[in-house]
Amino acid sequence: MSVLLFLIPLALLLGGIGLFAFFWALRQGQFDDLEGDARRILIDDDSLQK
């Protein structure tokens, strides 16, 4: 059962990374304009470069 000592922290770590990524995305404002981002994928990168 000592495998649990390894697996459970690993599971928590992976979950924690997911949670951290979610918070990061939220703070970056990636949830601010869901509809706009869905459409921006159609815009060529170089056309908006400056």
Add this chain to the structure above:
Amino acid sequence: MTQAVLSNDQSNITSYAPFVDTLDSNECQIYLFVTGATCAACIQRIEGTLLSHDYVSYARLNFSSGQLTIRWIGPQSKIDDLVKSIRDLGYGVNYKQQKNQKDETESFLLRCLGVSAFAMGNIMLVSIALWSYDTAEMGVSIRDFLHLIVAAIALPTIAYSGQPFFRSAFAALKHGRTNMDVPISLGVLLACIISLIGLFEHQEHLYFDSAVMLVFFLLMGRYFDARVRQKATSAASSLLHMMVQVATIETTDGKTEIIDARNLRPGMIVRIANGERIPADCEVLTGQSEIDMSLVTGETLPVAVKEGSNLYAGTLNIQSSLRASISKPAADSLLADIVRLVEKAEKGQSFYLRIADRASRLYTPFVHIMALITFVGWYMAGLPFMECLMRATTVLIITCPCALGLAVPVVQVLAVGRLMRMGVLVKDGAALEKLSSIDTIIFDKTGTLTYGHPILLNKDQISSQDMKLAASMAISSRHPLSLALVKSYDGPLDDIQVTEVPGSGLQTETGIRLGRAEWCGVNSKSTQENQFIELYLSIPHEHRLVQFLFQDEIRDDAPLVIKELQNQEMGIHILSGDREAVVKEVANKLNIESYDANVRPEDKVRFIETLKENHKKVLMVGDGLNDTPVLSAATIAMSPSSAIDMAQNAASIIFSGQKLWPIIEAYNMAKDSQIKIKQNFVLAIVYNIFAVPLAVMGLVTPLIAAIAMSSSSLIVIANSFRLRKGKE
């Protein structure tokens, strides 16, 4: 859709420079509100156009909210070129004030939801092992180890994600009240404490997973609820924040300066150009013009003003420029008076109790009493203290209003979303509930039952030559009748020089006149009494007079809508400030028996209050500033999107387009959503009828509690999705 519904006109603002912020980095920044962007190409065109200017450093359009942020280096006045370049692309641009503080509730709930979802996933992972093997197989030490991990995940999660409930419960208790959050908080906290004690006593079953799941499901309901409310308030507040204006003032050294109209003070001299809105109440110093007062009085025809006349804030100067002296600061204007009248009327309806609140009022004491009975009962029956507390907690958890908490918000989110796709914007969470209960509808006439702008009626009787002449003259005027004339003529126009005589009409150099009856030499007293608006064209050298008859036309689908409402046995009235003859004509055409003409706003309010005293539930549909207090006095109010800002703010529901049919759609949707909500309550109650006795008897294990709780929530959500689809 929202943006299209709410588009309003700021085209009379001559410069946006007063609204530009200067950032620390020496950059200028402005937030604008763009309407008409519908696709990726729009985003690209708008941002691309802005970035093609060398001085623009940042341009980003938030497609969901319509907000465009621009930053640039250089003078503030550059903004006017930028605005013009977007307008030239064919999009609407308005300035939008930023809210002072951002509403954080929604994103906080989302964070709480994220944390509890993470915790729930990981606890399940461990729980599967706990539930699928009994202690004999697993061994006590492994089981305790797994319990310890569950506790390590659950406790911080509850402490963080439970905050919305704990805060609300604490606030309620502080004021000596209870609400739905009190039993929730109590249940969750007790479950944690008992499980923690159980953990040290090496017990077999712990409640951590139930507590976390409970928090997750409840947060989901909260988040939906917050989203509906957020959407509603942001729609309303964006209207308020768009009500900005600039004014051109004369400074002491004779120069002019453009300032924010909120900074106007009495005694300042303003210049009001043709086509501008009056920035604040003022008195004309020099100049003659005509003012479109429809915003204030609802009257279709403009009023002539000259030196010494008083002008009211919000009305439109449609003829020639004026110089005026401000008499009252913007905050004391007539517009502000009407706002106060609205606020007064709104206080009258704040006693309305939402169905969810009524349910929780009955529910909360019930839950507490059941838990208490369970505890005392088992204690008297001789069970140990901890076991009694455990069973009481099970009652709290199993009765916890998950299903009840989801019953209303899920239906609301769906109904509001579907209505929005049909062009109906619901601004207030309780609106659908109120709408479903109405039995009387009151319509305003101008702009609601009718289109609100006059249409030429006797085009067939006018020779095309006269029509061409009249339209060529009318093209140089902004009078509503001139606009209607030009609109109904689609041939080529002659270039004719005309002078505009304020209050009378238009005149050419050769003496041809287009204007009022008396001015064109017609002496007809009888014309005042009929339902038409008249305009005459007099051609002196041919001794001819041509009569143009205008009428405000009834909306295409108004008869259909009225008939449908009459089929549903709804009481229908028309209340209008317009002339008797006009109102009668409309009422007859629509087959409405009850109507009142020449009604002032105060009388309208009184009329509605009398109806309400007779226990009628009144829906008011109106669009003008004069309707605004009435809209607030009614049980619920609707406005077409063409309505002025004030009316849109007072109305809980706004519908777009040229049709009245959305009223029926909204009403049907409201009724159906109420049925679904009631069904959800019944489902939740049935669940409790089965679950509570079992919990009281102590037969429910944490596993059953967790399964029962989540399945009841899922059933309620599934039932909500049965809501009518409606036509898009």
